[in-house]
Amino acid sequence: MLKEERQQTILNEVELHNRILLTDIAEALDVSIDTVRRDVKELDSENKLRKVHGGAISLGFTVNSTRNQNVYKLEEKNIIAQKALSLIKPGSVIFIDGGTTCSELARLIPHNLEITCFTHSLPVASELLSKPNVNVIIVGGQVSSESQTTIGANAIHNLSEIRVDFSFIGTGYVDSFYGLTEFDWDIVQVKKAVIKSSKKTVLLSISEKLNSQHRYKTCDINAINTMITELNPTDALLNSFRNHDIHIL
Amino acid sequence: MLKEERQQTILNEVELHNRILLTDIAEALDVSIDTVRRDVKELDSENKLRKVHGGAISLGFTVNSTRNQNVYKLEEKNIIAQKALSLIKPGSVIFIDGGTTCSELARLIPHNLEITCFTHSLPVASELLSKPNVNVIIVGGQVSSESQTTIGANAIHNLSEIRVDFSFIGTGYVDSFYGLTEFDWDIVQVKKAVIKSSKKTVLLSISEKLNSQHRYKTCDINAINTMITELNPTDALLNSFRNHDIHIL
DNA sequence: TAAATCCATGCAAATATAGGCATGAAAATT
DNA sequence: AATTTTCATGCCTATATTTGCATGGATTTA
Numbered sequence: 001m002l003k004e005e006r007q008q009t010i011l012n013e014v015e016l017h018n019r020i021l022l023t024d025i026a027e028a029l030d031v032s033i034d035t036v037r038r039d040v041k042e043l044d045s046e047n048k049l050r051k052v053h054g055g056a057i058s059l060g061f062t063v064n065s066t067r068n069q070n071v072y073k074l075e076e077k078n079i080i081a082q083k084a085l086s087l088i089k090p091g092s093v094i095f096i097d098g099g100t101t102c103s104e105l106a107r108l109i110p111h112n113l114e115i116t117c118f119t120h121s122l123p124v125a126s127e128l129l130s131k132p133n134v135n136v137i138i139v140g141g142q143v144s145s146e147s148q149t150t151i152g153a154n155a156i157h158n159l160s161e162i163r164v165d166f167s168f169i170g171t172g173y174v175d176s177f178y179g180l181t182e183f184d185w186d187i188v189q190v191k192k193a194v195i196k197s198s199k200k201t202v203l204l205s206i207s208e209k210l211n212s213q214h215r216y217k218t219c220d221i222n223a224i225n226t227m228i229t230e231l232n233p234t235d236a237l238l239n240s241f242r243n244h245d246i247h248i249l
Numbered sequence: 250m251l252k253e254e255r256q257q258t259i260l261n262e263v264e265l266h267n268r269i270l271l272t273d274i275a276e277a278l279d280v281s282i283d284t285v286r287r288d289v290k291e292l293d294s295e296n297k298l299r300k301v302h303g304g305a306i307s308l309g310f311t312v313n314s315t316r317n318q319n320v321y322k323l324e325e326k327n328i329i330a331q332k333a334l335s336l337i338k339p340g341s342v343i344f345i346d347g348g349t350t351c352s353e354l355a356r357l358i359p360h361n362l363e364i365t366c367f368t369h370s371l372p373v374a375s376e377l378l379s380k381p382n383v384n385v386i387i388v389g390g391q392v393s394s395e396s397q398t399t400i401g402a403n404a405i406h407n408l409s410e411i412r413v414d415f416s417f418i419g420t421g422y423v424d425s426f427y428g429l430t431e432f433d434w435d436i437v438q439v440k441k442a443v444i445k446s447s448k449k450t451v452l453l454s455i456s457e458k459l460n461s462q463h464r465y466k467t468c469d470i471n472a473i474n475t476m477i478t479e480l481n482p483t484d485a486l487l488n489s490f491r492n493h494d495i496h497i498l
Numbered sequence: 499t500a501a502a503t504c505c506a507t508g509c510a511a512a513t514a515t516a517g518g519c520a521t522g523a524a525a526a527t528t
Numbered sequence: 529a530a531t532t533t534t535c536a537t538g539c540c541t542a543t544a545t546t547t548g549c550a551t552g553g554a555t556t557t558a
Contacts, residue, residue: 003536019254022514032538037515052253053545054514122378122387125371129394138371138399140389140407145378150387158389252546271504281548286505302555303504 001029007039008208012172013183014049014058017146021055028183028215074104076206076230081105083228083249084168084204090114092165095194096124098149099170101204103127109134118164120150120190144186151186159193167198173212174205176240180218191218202226210237221246250278256288261379262360263298263307270304277361277382325455325479330354332477332498333417333453339363341414344443345373347398348419350453352376358383367413369399369439393435400435408442416447422461423454425489429467437465444472451475459486470495 006029013020026036044051050059081104088094090113096102098121106127109115113133119125120139128136141155169191171180180203182188195201195218203224210229226247231237233248241248255278262269275285293300299308330353337343339362345351347370355376358364362382368374369388377385388411390404418440420429429452431437444450444467452473459478475496480486482497490497 019251021251033514034539035537038537050253052251055251057251057253122371122374125392129371129392129397132394136392136394137403138387138389138392140387140399143374143378143385143387145381145385148378150389154386282504283549284547287547 001031003039005212006031006035007043008212009214010036010039010056011043011048012209012212014056016172016183019055019057023054073206073208074100076208077101077104078108079230080204080206080228081108084202085109087166087202087226088113088115092116093118095119095162095164095167095169095198096128097121097167097169097191097194098124098147101170101206102168105168105204118162120155120159120194122148147184147187149187149190151190155190156193159190159197162197164198166200166202167194168202168204169194170204171209171218173214174203174209174221175211175213176221176244178213178217179220180224181214182216182218183214185216188216188218195219195223200225202228204228207231207235207237211240250280252288255280255284256292258360259285259288259305260292260297263305268304268306272303273359273361277359326350326353327357328479329453329455329477330357333451334358336415336451336475337362337364341365342367344368344411344413344416344418344447345377346370346416346418346440346443347373347396348453350419350455351417354417354453367411369404369408369443371397396433396436398436398439400439404439405442408439408446411446413447415449415451416443417451417453418443419453420458420467422463423452423458423470424460424462425470425493427462427466428469428472430463431465431467432463434465437467440467444468449474451477453477456480456484456486460489 009029010020010025013025022033022036022040026033029036040049040051040056043049044056047059049056077100080101084105085108088109093116095118096106102121103123106124109128109131111131111133116135116137117128118137118139119128120141122143125136125138128134139150139155139158141150141158142152143149144151172182174180201224203226205227207229221241221244224246226249227241228249229238238248258278259269259274262274271282271285271289275282278285289298289300289305292298293305296308298305326349329350333354334357337358342365344367345355351370352372355373358377358380360380360382365384365386366377367386367388368377369390371392374385374387377383388399388404388407390399390407391401392398393400421431423429429440431440450473452475454476456478470490470493473495475498476490477498478487487497
């Protein structure tokens with residue numbers, strides 16, 4: 001595993017969990033503690049995270065601010081959300097996943113667009129509430145405090161009873177060979193259910209996540225109908241995804 | 250648990266409650282009193298809070314201005330929520346309704362209280378998410394932008410499949426003769442479902458709402474097991490409720 | 499004033515860190 | 529092609545930090 005790759009994974013984990021333990025990372029990535037420590041130290045000096053005794057925490061991590069203003073790569077996420085928006089036609093019934101990119105999509109949905117939108121994410125639901133023409137439906141279930149989404153058997157069952165035109169989902173990691181993967185097992189189960197209950201699945205992912213993988217698999221790359229990144233569709237980084245039957249936007 | 254995390258949690262608690270006890274924090278975070286004491290001492294020296302004998306207090310009482318936009322009768326609602334809190338025992342399975350009074354109750358639930366809490370209110374769910382020992386479950390359904398709660402057939406159906414020890418509900422209007430009434434038909438349907446799925450129903454209402462009624466009826470006053478207002482239980486305003494089989498707190 | 503509670507201090511065990519060093523792989527140089 | 533240099537990584541050791549516990553003194557409460 002390359003150093004860059006490793007550091008990226010560390011950053012991803014910090015973004016996702018707001019905090020990490022060096023020991024956990026070392027075990028997960030199968031490298032020595034020392035290596036992880038050096039990586040984290042380096043990332044700290046680059047101001048990508050904050051190193052603390054025994055681990056690291058996300059820069060924007062202050063439990064105090066309920067609105068976890070995660071501005072990380074917001075520009076890219078905005079571009080992705082813009083593109084995704086073009087797929088949504090009036091009258092559509094869609095599902096929007098959790099995560100900052102999907103929240104950005106929710107934020108951008110225009111006030112005059114009449115759609116029905118399912119979600120299992122509290123932040124997404126909050127964003128959509130201000131839009132009078134969006135019919136918001138929350139998928140019930142146990143709430144994961146980390147992701148601020150509903151998960152578990154109940155959420156999955158509820159998802160099994162719907163079928164939406166489009167689902168917009170995010171992922172922790174994506175690779176043309178290994179497909180969509182995650183660090184968290186429960187999240188994977190929910191995402192599977194989401195994909196199952198969608199006619200078309202749209203993946204929103206910043207290019208940073210391309211060609212990365214992790215422990216648990218959500219689905220093959222073929223299960224995705226459209227993939228949206230902030231890159232130009234002709235970008236070389238997307239080459240490996242071209243042979244699959246995916247619409248790249 | 251990382252030291253930084255712990256200190257952040259402590260700060261968060263102080264912000265939230267304006268005042269904390271070292272013993273409570275120690276129990277909630279499962280560390281020794283000494284550790285908490287050292288943390289608080291450190292935070293004090295960083296001017297993040299003020300350490301006092303046995304606990305700590307928030308620096309400024311006017312800090313929380315960003316949240317709590319609706320400060321209408323907040324004092325009264327706080328008193329009510331305090332009283333309601335005394336009914337919640339560890340291990341309870343409860344339901345918390347929407348509305349500012351119920352949100353205040355959610356806000357006051359201590360970090361170390363282990364309960365399972367159903368709700369159909371987004372603000373309540375958000376409040377509870379910061380509490381590690383509360384198992385939060387959202388009742389799915391269509392989201393009403395006005396009340397920020399889930400309503401409709403799906404929400405009602407979901408409610409029909411649970412049975413909680415206590416439900417804490419608010420109401421638009423309450424009268425000893427006409428019972429609990431609302432302006433909104435859909436809200437009434439959900440509240441009916443909530444009451445049906447509770448072993449005990451607790452009504453939280455500021456005294457201002459006493460002896461008022463409106464168009465649609467949620468239930469008779471007898472359907473309520475406990476009524477909580479900010480008033481002293483012996484207050485004359487409560488006289489008309491006394492002949493009913495209600496516990497007045 | 500007496501009892502209970504809280505606090506400061508020192509100590510010890512567990513854990514984390516920094517820095518030196520060895521190794522081997524990759525890159526650059528000859 | 530052979531050599532040197534650079535770099536990443538793991539291991540080791542001395543040092544530092546964190547944390548729980550014990551003790552005696554201080555403070556609060558009844």
